[in-house]
Amino acid sequence: MPSAAQPPPVAAVEMGAQLVAELGDGVVTTDPDVLASFSHDQARFCPAGVPAALVRARSTDDVATTLRLAHAAGIPVVPQGARTGLAGGANAIDGCILLNLERMNRILRIDVGEQIAVVQPGVVNAELSRAVGEHSLFYAPDPSSWESSTIGGNVATNAGGLCCVKYGVTGDSVRALEVVLADGSVLRTGRTTAKGVAGYDLTSLFVGSEGTLGVITEVVVSLRPAPVPPLTAVAIFTDVVDTCNAVSDFMATGVRPSLLELMDGPTIKVVSAYRDLGFPENTGGVLIAQSDDPSRAATDLATFAEVCRRHGAEEVVVADDPAEGELLIAARRLVGPAHEPLGATLVDDVCVPRARLGDLLRGVEKIGVEYDVLVTCAGHAGDGNMHPGVVFDPTDEAATARAWEAFGAIMQLGLDLGGTITGEHGVGLLKRSWLETELGDIALTTHRSIKTALDPRNILNPTKVITRQ
Amino acid sequence: MPSAAQPPPVAAVEMGAQLVAELGDGVVTTDPDVLASFSHDQARFCPAGVPAALVRARSTDDVATTLRLAHAAGIPVVPQGARTGLAGGANAIDGCILLNLERMNRILRIDVGEQIAVVQPGVVNAELSRAVGEHSLFYAPDPSSWESSTIGGNVATNAGGLCCVKYGVTGDSVRALEVVLADGSVLRTGRTTAKGVAGYDLTSLFVGSEGTLGVITEVVVSLRPAPVPPLTAVAIFTDVVDTCNAVSDFMATGVRPSLLELMDGPTIKVVSAYRDLGFPENTGGVLIAQSDDPSRAATDLATFAEVCRRHGAEEVVVADDPAEGELLIAARRLVGPAHEPLGATLVDDVCVPRARLGDLLRGVEKIGVEYDVLVTCAGHAGDGNMHPGVVFDPTDEAATARAWEAFGAIMQLGLDLGGTITGEHGVGLLKRSWLETELGDIALTTHRSIKTALDPRNILNPTKVITRQ
Structure with a gap:
């Protein structure tokens, strides 16, 4: 640990x-x-x-x-x-x-013409989303924590969310930053224009650097026209590998869903124990897809239904309107709360090529057996970014140790499948040693060179992300 | 100079x-x-x-x-x-x-499921575009040089193009790189998965660094489903500021055109002298818009026509099919060739907030008068990224000096309007001193720190982009 x-x-x-x-x-x-x-x-x-x-x-x-x-x-x-x-x-x-x-929680400016907002780092994601919504604009990044997490934290961790599959991660919506450097000098990066290639892309360097290179004090974000409320479909499978194969085949059709989430059988069991939503006993995998394309949503979901049926889905339900769709994603929203009564859950965050999702899910199942822990698996399947959750009793020392080992085995599996140890949560303290494994010596040395260049006294969030040599 | x-x-x-x-x-x-x-x-x-x-x-x-x-x-x-x-x-x-x-010109892999390609840096942009097109996929970045420029060069300069307004610049399509560092060690950055936040975003740091931080030897690019052939519309104005206002108002409607180009009056004169395409004598500005949204293209262009007419367009032509559209963008394609007989043209590359386009065009006109040079202005108006071209006789020393000064005055104007000296061409040797103006002391120091960290002996393209202190 x-x-x-x-x-x-x-x-x-x-x-x-x-x-x-x-x-x-x-x-x-x-x-x-x-x-x-x-x-x-x-x-x-x-x-x-x-x-x-x-x-x-x-x-x-x-x-x-x-x-x-x-x-x-x-x-x-x-x-x-x-x-x-x-x-x-x-x-x-x-x-x-x-x-x-x-x-530092003020929205400093919303520029409707240029479709940008200038905000302080302490602005809560949901507040920004609502404020720009009043101008029929849309701030895309939507981490699950969006009602409480701040834009500064979202930028510092390059947070993801449910709609990344269509709209990208936080960094894709950041144009410019004000950053206070280690010595207290104030740097401005990026630009407020749509394009710009003057000098190095320092903006992207600070995005996701988890406070180790500077402190973000202002953010210029890109906005988009607000999408229409999405249509939703749900597909229920008996086999989780079929579920995964439907994901990669559906994404290969060229449809760009605005959400594509997967829950495996153990997740559905946990959710069903918390609240009976009518899933069959033998559910092995569930997919939820949304499309917010005003003219193509119905066609997109018909394609989804067709691909799912071809991969053996027992049942596919397409909502007739956005309100019914909200009911269909209820299960996904309950994954967190449903785990709470079970003890502690260590949530992993691996991301693999979509074609390897089946191998990931089968592998995670085996890890659960091997370490004798319950592992549930839900996540952003359209991006290959899954959150296996290792459930354990934190008062049981042996169980806790096994959970920790299973957590590491899942990351190793993600790497073995050509993926990454973290799709959106970041490294912090939790995954520092695995980051070293993922990066290898040369990339790690490069990270350290940059850290030393920008923070020579190593005062900025030291011990996080990487250790200094 | x-x-x-x-x-x-x-x-x-x-x-x-x-x-x-x-x-x-x-x-x-x-x-x-x-x-x-x-x-x-x-x-x-x-x-x-x-x-x-x-x-x-x-x-x-x-x-x-x-x-x-x-x-x-x-x-x-x-x-x-x-x-x-x-x-x-x-x-x-x-x-x-x-x-x-x-x-190093091999396409190493096209992965249709994950929608990525792995290429060597010497692959010509158009070759990659055609190769992925055979799989109904689309490599979006399309600099004007796409028939001859290479992916490595595109990545090193973070090249733009005509379709950035919808699909972003080269960097937006780069997932991972292999880079040889100054000392000959081989670094791998990024990931092949859709998401990933493990460590610093080194990929973006190398994109656009113009060979000053490392040598790119392999690129993993993101692909998209191939769009349908676009529909095209052209609007002709007598006043260039009206033309610019139509751009910002059109972009604020929420329509996402796949191309939105502007040519000012002097550009149309140059093009008309080269080939008569029937533009009226008093043309002050021309907009060309395309939409490649299969179900909304006609509506998008109707919105475009309505906005242009509201801003005083004398004529708006909407093509009935993609072939007719090709005729409508002929003028834009002739801008380069039409300038060749005039002597030399020094092409600028400023990018401003779209709302300031009118001020940019009026200002460029004044600069032409002040320095007694012909300045034509065409570019990617949807992004606010314009290419004022200073036309001069390279055998005339005084005219050459005035052209060079006008070129600088245009960049200063871009900065004064809240823009950048380079939207897509990069800094190289040409704009090194203006880069220092744009960055300011703290950003310049930060650039130098990073350069020194990654290239301590200053062997990588020294004298380009930034000078070492």
Whole structure:
């Protein structure tokens, strides 16, 4: 299991006093109870240290001041948004400054003509989505946490979501950033225009860097015309490999669904135990597809139905209207809540080529048997990005250890199938050692060179993503 | 005008002999005539030095060997594809090794299910487009040079094209790269899966870095289902600002055209003098729009016609079928050839927010008057990316100097309007000093840090894009 590296000893009290002197005590907190409550995100198996102070920045200036002081003193800084992450990226490090961006929560500009919005990092995803919706525009990235997670956190982790299969991940909607660098200087990357190739693509470098290269203080996002409410179809299979084959064949037809989710048999069992939605006892896999193309949705779903039937679907239901469609995706929305009564669930995030989904699902099943744990598997099948969930009793030490091993075996399987250890959750503390496996020596050295170039004193979220040599 | 920095003195003969010894003389050339013919791309005003040797690499190994030797000796390496660039990025530096990738021209794999292709850098864009077309797939990036430029060069410059307005630039279609680093080690970036957030986005860092960070030896590109042939409409205006306003209003309707090109009055005059296509004498601006949405193209173009008429278009013609549409875009295709008899044309590449297009076109007109040069303006209006062309007599020294100044004034205007100096052509040698203006000190320092981290001996295309401090 990952463990936080020991930070350098720091003069925590002094740092706190200095921050208060510069920023005011409405911004800086050193109260241990408050610090503890801000010290971790939603990841399991990730240690959280004891921070020296919490800065709740109101402005880019507050962020710059914090970094300038931290840089001078060599004190680690852990940037964080709403702490909804699943990899420990926002967890405190002993003696660190927690730099929380939630107060920087203003939408600065919505430009309807250019179809962009300029926002502070603490804006909650759903608030931005609703605000641009009033202008008939659409902010596409929709991580499951969208009602609580912030744009800054979404950008820092390059968050995914349900509609990536058509609209891409967070990074695909980011045009420009304001980033405070390790020494407190303020960098602007990118452009507000539709195109631009002046210099290196620093925007993409900071997207997904999980706070290890700089602190994002402003984001220019691209918007799209709001799509019409989607139509929905559900297909029920007895065999999970058939379900997977239907996914890759359907995607090869050229249809671009706006959602294509898969749930395996164990997931349906868990959901059915929580709420009976009428799935047959022998359900081995369920697909849910949506299309939001106003003129082709019905045809798209007819193609989906045809492909699913050809792959042995027992039943395919196509909703007649968007409201009925909402009922059909109820099962997918219940996957999280349905797992809660079962104990703890360690959610994995592998992504494989779509043609290997069947191998992934069969392999995950075998891993469950091998490590004697329940593994359910649901996810964004249209992208090959699945979330196997290892269910375990956290009070049972042996079961916990087996769950952790199964979790690692799933990532190894993802790599063996030509995939990646993380499709959208990020690395944080949780997957640091697997990242090294995925990258290999040369890519790891390249990562370290860039980290050192931008953060020579290693104060930006150190111990996360990569370790310094 | 830009000038290449003086390279360090090199033992050119020795280096050539060493390369021949390692790679064979079928791969290495030191013949001065051959070297001269490979020493420049299609940029004007960019000096080309005298290279020590030309390596025509057959494999990643050849590239790695070349870089290993060059790195050890501290000799500059200039990577190049088909040398169709417009910014001098492929121009020789005195004493350099020209590292040409045209021989690495194999399409290694087309994966229809995953909708990706794996190609070597020397594959010509049009060849890839045709090869994937046989599988009813579509490689979207379509720079004007697509019949001759290579995928490696397209990736190294993050090339644009006509269909970016709907499908994005080259980088939006790149999933993964193989890159040989300065010291000859071979890095793999990215992933072949649809999603992936494991580590920093090194792929995007190398895309558009113009050979200054590494040499691209393999590219995994995303493909799309082939669109249907588009429908086309043309609108003719007397006033260029009306033309521009029609662009921003049309784009704000939510329609996503697959092409939206603008030509101003002077461009139409130049084209009409070359071939009479029946444009009225008083034409101030022409828009060409296409839609390739099979079920909505007619509606999209009806919206286009309505917006154009509302903005005072004198005439709007909507083609009844794709063949007639080809006739309508003939004028756009003739812009290049029609300029050739006029002397030399220095083609700019500014990109501004669409709402500022009118200010750009009016400003460019004024610059023409102020510097007493003919400036024509055509480009990818849907993206705000225009190519003002400064026409001059290269044998007239004073006119040449005025053209160069006008070229700079256009970039300053682009920056003043919230835009960028280059939407798709890149920086190379041509725009290096303007890049510094656009970036500012902090971004420039960040660029230099990254350059130094990845190329500590400064051998990779030095003097291009940025200078080392």
